[in-house]
């Protein structure tokens with residue numbers, strides 16, 4: 460939804476250019492847990508899912524369902540512990556989390 464999530468502009472999110480339900484569906488698909496939405500001052504970030512780790516093609520490990528991650532003290536403000544993305548390319552500047560660098564380096568997992 461590039462009209463809403465604008466990588467090269469600030470503010471980088473313009474929620475007024477699309478339908479609310481469509482934006483909510485995009486936020487629910489956010490693999491990193493960086494996105495959330497609020498309605499009537501109630502924040503919606505996490506979902507009720509079974510614990511699972513999957514790989515994304517040429518991208519990070521996608522963790523859902525609140526799998527405990529040992530050895531991480533700094534999750535960052537507002538980060539979700541219910542779902543997050545772990546670096547698989549080895550080049551993230553925010554390890555162990557994916558920061559999108561795999562896109563810039565054109566990481567290929569060979570699958």
Ligand code: FES
Nearest residue numbers: 546547548557561
């Ligand atoms: S997999 Fe995304 S930065 Fe490494």
